Amino acid sequence: DADVTQTPRNRITKTGKRIMLECSQTKGHDRMYWYRQDPGLGLRLIYYSFDVKDINKGEISDGYSVSRQAQAKFSLSLESAIPNQTALYFCATSDPSVSQGFEKLFFGSGTQLSVL
Amino acid sequence: GIQVEQSPPDLILQEGANSTLRCNFSDSVNNLQWFHQNPWGQLINLFYIPSGTKQNGRLSATTVATERYSLLYISSSQTTDSGVYFCAVELYNNDMRFGAGTRLTVKP
Numbered sequence: 001d002a003d004v005t006q007t008p009r010n011r012i013t014k015t016g017k018r019i020m021l022e023c024s025q026t027k028g029h030d031r032m033y034w035y036r037q038d039p040g041l042g043l044r045l046i047y048y049s050f051d052v053k054d055i056n057k058g059e060i061s062d063g064y065s066v067s068r069q070a071q072a073k074f075s076l077s078l079e080s081a082i083p084n085q086t087a088l089y090f091c092a093t094s095d096p097s098v099s100q101g102f103e104k105l106f107f108g109s110g111t112q113l114s115v116l
Numbered sequence: 117g118i119q120v121e122q123s124p125p126d127l128i129l130q131e132g133a134n135s136t137l138r139c140n141f142s143d144s145v146n147n148l149q150w151f152h153q154n155p156w157g158q159l160i161n162l163f164y165i166p167s168g169t170k171q172n173g174r175l176s177a178t179t180v181a182t183e184r185y186s187l188l189y190i191s192s193s194q195t196t197d198s199g200v201y202f203c204a205v206e207l208y209n210n211d212m213r214f215g216a217g218t219r220l221t222v223k224p
Contacts, residue, residue: 044214105149107158
């Protein structure tokens with residue numbers, strides 16, 4: 001079983017619809033992240049959370065919201081989807097206590113979202 | 117903000133060839149990682165390398181933090197090496213910045 005699981009794997013939705021992408025992890029990490037990937041731009045950080053009570057905006061948080069329901073769950077919502085939110089979305093976790101104090105990211109398999 | 121530039125943007129190799137991918141960053145960073153995204157979109161950690169040199173099979177990486185660059189070497193390339201290679205830097209505020217990636221195609 002994957003350590004970081006994203007659902008759904010693929011989603012097609014219409015402009016204006018609300019959509020939620022879910023991420024769960026079994027690694028026991030406190031830190032979780034949502035990224036989006038666009039061709040030619042690499043991955044950009046949307047939101048991150050260092051523990052259940054901590055939520056921080058990333059580079060491109062406009063149009064998105066998140067919820068950290070538990071240590072293991074971090075959801076990304078698009079309240080009113082628009083076509084330029086069509087992208088591949090990745091959830092990731094990290095644990096700063098490993099690798100001699102440095103962080104290492106662990107990614108889910110991604111969610112391909114298409115907004116028509 | 118910090119700039120992370122990867123070169124080349126695209127690379128086509130014949131199977132068996134060697135290659136070097138480069139990642140330049142414009143400011144001091146806390147650490148640096150290399151990732152491989154396979155043609156199915158899955159991201160795999162390759163190296164966690166804030167400085168120095170590491171090797172894993174046919175892949176190796178070197179980061180020279182004082183000169184703000186990192187290199188990923190792929191030797192004896194195979195078709196399964198195809199995909200996009202990203203470098204990502206961690207800033208001192210724990211934020212991460214990714215480069216735009218190098219798209220590698222290895223032809224049989």
